[in-house]
Each structure stands twice: as C-alpha cells, then as structure tokens.
Amino acid sequence: MNILHLISSPRKWASASIQLGNAIVDQLQNANPNSTVTVHDLTDKPFPHLEEVHLQSFFTPTENRSPEQQEAVRHSDQAIAELQAADAIVIGVPVYNFGVSSTLKAWIDHIARAGVTFRYTANGPEGLIEPGKKVYLAVASGGIFSEGPGAAIDFVVPYLKTALGLLGLTDVSVVRVEGTSIPGLKETAMEKALASINVEQLLAV
Template identity: 50%
Template structure:
C-alpha cells in the first residue's frame, strides 16, 4: 500500500486554506496516511547539543546524544517510509512558517537524507513524490517576493525528492475567487 505523509504547518486551524487543500489532496490519493501537524505538536529548534550529536558518528554517540537525535530520527523514518509527501505551505512573511523550517532542519541530515560527494551534494530520498499545497494572502507563486516555494522546492530536491507538484491558492487577499479557482483547476488536473 502507498504510504502518504501529510504535513500541515498552518498556525490556523479553522479556515486554513493550506489545511483544506492538504486534506483534499490526501483524499484523492489511495494509501495509508501518517499525519504530522506541526502547529498542534511544535518541533524544537536545533541546538548546539543536537548539532554535536548529529555530527558524531552513529557508532560513537553517547546515550544522551542518541536521545538528542531521537525525535529527528523518528521524523526521518516517517519521511523515508513515505512514497508521497503532501505538504501544506502557508506563506508567512514571504517564506515558509517557522514550524515547517524546524521540520526541514530536523530531517536534512548529512549521511542520512543527503550526502556529500565529489560532484556535490546528493539527495538520498529518491523515488518519492511531493505535492505542496501553497496558500498566500498576497504573495504570488514564482514572483520576486516568493521565497517560500523556491526554497521548499530546493530543499526537497536537495533531499532527492524532485517530483514536486504545487497546488497553489495564492494572492487570496487580492482575489480569493480567482485564487481558489486556480487551485481547483490544479486539483482537477491532479485527480485526472
């Protein structure tokens, strides 16, 4: 059975467009869903202890270092197990929410989800698909002020996930009807 990892990062619960879109996308897909809600269960920021633990070879880590990486290890395992990752991307101040950035920091691990080679970094999460549900009040996807979608696309690619589709309800505060119409058309194409 297909494994789907749904990640929501909107601080809004009621009326969240990105949450609505991730739910609708997951409903279209056939598979077993793991739901990670970064607003309901916030993740910690990485710390100096985490960094030292992460860069200590696994076989040399102390029990305290293994504990420092336990949550990151669990998040990485969820991502590794997923065939499709559905990510809610509300745009906050032209970029990704801090909750989503914390998740990225915890799963982007050298030697685990990517590695360095003589030809540069190589993502280790190949063969996965990502569908991103982007919602914004005034930031148009791909515009000069959109730092969210290029960043997330880059980070997914950095980890080896290059099959990325965006479902976008952008500029909702400018023309909500047009923004939702665009997202509906993209959802219909995804379902086809």
C-alpha cells in the same frame, strides 16, 4: 500507497493550506483506494529549533552518543523514518512574511542531515532519500506569487524545491491558493485552487 500529510499552519480549520492539502490527499486516496494516510501536524508538537546538542548528536556516531544526544536526535530520526516510509508527501505551506513558517523550517532542519539524507561528493551534493517519491506542495498566500510582480519575490517554492531536492526529492508539484487577502480575489480563491487539483495530471508530471 503510503501518504504523509505534513501540516505547518496553526490555524486549524481556518487554514487555507490545510484545506488544500486535505483536498490533495483526498484525490490521492481516490486514485489509490488501498492507500494509508499519516497526518503529522508540526504545530501540535513543533520540532525544536536546532541547538548545539542537536548538531552534536547529528555528527556523533550512534554508539558514541550520550543519553542527552540520543534524546536530541530522536525527533530527527523519527521524521526521517516517516519520510522514508512515504510514497507521496503532501506538505501544507502557508506563506508567512515571504517565507515558510518556522515550524516547517525546523522540520526541514531535522531531516536535512549530511551523511544520512544527503552526502557531499566531488560533483556536488547527492540525495540519499529513496527515489520515486512524489511531493505535493499545498501553498497558501494572501498575495499572488505564481505570476506578475510577485513572482520575483516568491522565496517559498524555490526554497522548498531546493531544500527537498538536496535530499533527492525532485519530483515536486505545486498547487496554490492565492490572493486570500485581496478583495475581489479572496472570495473565490479556494474554489479556484480546488478546481485546479488534478492528481492524475500531477502524477504524470
């Protein structure tokens, strides 16, 4: 198994999403002893936010791209190749102001390319990423969004499932560490989240 671990929090060792993502990767490795892990920290070298040159390069045939366009499309091509090579993708997702971090959003903008990772058909969009890949979202939030009043304003998990589903990545499991800013909950939030990870069950989803 080839495991891709994407990190999108700049907090390093203090990040709950990184700790949770690492725990998921550990269980995947335990279940698949011969697996390899590629860690891609999106905060170390953030993907550039899309500008005109990126969009031009996406829609220009390879043989017609200028040197500037060839350089602009490089990040996207590398990210898509990395995604295609993975059997399992673990994505660390800190919740910032009800949304995903800008670094994670930039990555998504570079991998979602019409004609490359999805295409439009008469029956709607169709994903072009090789099927059979498993995605694990390691979601960390200061509040509670899995249930109660917060569930109505959970814009992160529905967005990610929609964006990944566009590419054909529909086998998505969510593991949460919640309430990391709430007194009385934050003290045991990580312990509860780690105890909830059961890769064997997740693989069967």
